[in-house]
Amino acid sequence: MPTPMKFGYMLDFRQPPQLSPMNPAAFYAAMLEQATAADQAGLDSIWLTEHHFTEDGYLSAVMPALAAIAARTTRATIGTYVLLAPFYHPLRLAEDAAAIDVISNGRLRLGIGLGYREEEFAGFQIPRSERLGRTLETIDILKQAWTGEVFSFQGKHFNFHDVQVLPQPASRPHPELLWGGMAPAAIRRGAKLGLSFACNLGPPEIALYHQTLREHGKDPADFNVVNTRLVYVADSEEQAWREIEASVMYQMTMYGKWLSAAGFQSASFRPDAAMLRRGGILGPPALVTERLQRMIEKTAMTELCLSMQVPGLDPRKGMRSLERFAAEVLPTLRKR
Numbered sequence: 001m002p003t004p005m006k007f008g009y010m011l012d013f014r015q016p017p018q019l020s021p022m023n024p025a026a027f028y029a030a031m032l033e034q035a036t037a038a039d040q041a042g043l044d045s046i047w048l049t050e051h052h053f054t055e056d057g058y059l060s061a062v063m064p065a066l067a068a069i070a071a072r073t074t075r076a077t078i079g080t081y082v083l084l085a086p087f088y089h090p091l092r093l094a095e096d097a098a099a100i101d102v103i104s105n106g107r108l109r110l111g112i113g114l115g116y117r118e119e120e121f122a123g124f125q126i127p128r129s130e131r132l133g134r135t136l137e138t139i140d141i142l143k144q145a146w147t148g149e150v151f152s153f154q155g156k157h158f159n160f161h162d163v164q165v166l167p168q169p170a171s172r173p174h175p176e177l178l179w180g181g182m183a184p185a186a187i188r189r190g191a192k193l194g195l196s197f198a199c200n201l202g203p204p205e206i207a208l209y210h211q212t213l214r215e216h217g218k219d220p221a222d223f224n225v226v227n228t229r230l231v232y233v234a235d236s237e238e239q240a241w242r243e244i245e246a247s248v249m250y251q252m253t254m255y256g257k258w259l260s261a262a263g264f265q266s267a268s269f270r271p272d273a274a275m276l277r278r279g280g281i282l283g284p285p286a287l288v289t290e291r292l293q294r295m296i297e298k299t300a301m302t303e304l305c306l307s308m309q310v311p312g313l314d315p316r317k318g319m320r321s322l323e324r325f326a327a328e329v330l331p332t333l334r335k336r
Helices: 024-040 062-072 090-103 118-123 128-145 184-192 203-215 237-261 273-279 285-298 315-335
Strands: 006-011 045-048 077-084 108-113 151-154 159-163 176-180 196-198 225-233 281-283 303-307
Touching: 006 024, 006 315, 024 045, 024 062, 024 315, 045 062, 045 225, 045 303, 062 077, 062 090, 077 176, 090 108, 090 128, 108 128, 118 128, 128 151, 176 184, 184 196, 184 203, 203 225, 225 237, 225 285, 225 315, 237 273, 237 281, 281 285, 285 303, 285 315
Parallel strands: 006 045, 006 303, 045 077, 077 108, 108 176, 176 196, 196 225, 225 281, 225 303
Antiparallel strands: 151 159
């Protein structure tokens, strides 16, 4: 029997100044309220995403935010989608992650990414050329640290002797690690490392991930593929797009600039209103359900993360969409 599809909820805590008038304390309270609502409504996971030094306050303190959500929820897994590993000392990351996993009773999942924005590497005074090496060493160190045993490590970027990270995580053997990447080389690397996959991609890229797993003697059934899509529930498709258009256009304009500056070329991240409206899963519950069912049938993923609280959207509208999804869409999807 196939494993039932799981559904998650994404938060990035972004407040573009031109779109969102809320003060930070009220806005953070609203985001934590949405996380609690997602947990209580039966969604399977809650994910936070990370960037630094942006005018819209894109969530930078991802670990403290995860701890806050861990203390407010009881059942959904909580994770990063994705954490930018080069900006962390791996021992401190191992300690913080272990503590959050204990607080949540084993619900932590860490999606790991390399980062790409030059502004972030410059701000943290880390050469961008070191991002892969630092990330690979960090993954190795996390796995050793989470055994709870005394260990030493000697690498190119990190060296230490006889350290011990306690408490040991509640998860066994350790919190799930997922690899984030879009390019074919990155997808293959995550599979070679034996990590689950966090992505915003389609069937061909997921097929490449599964193929690479098999080539390295791994069973794809042992790994998760967590995908994400823009989903928004309203009375009509027109209303849905009207409520989120400014936010989605802002988001894609920003991602397009970031990716272009970093040397990536992707048609998926550009401010084309017609394309973005077609690509989103928007509208009344029946239409959203139908489109999600078609996507699930065509895409070999284990979990779909809903990008619903887009940057600058009034949190009351995001909460309304979440509540309608949970009440009017999720029950039908659970039956398939």
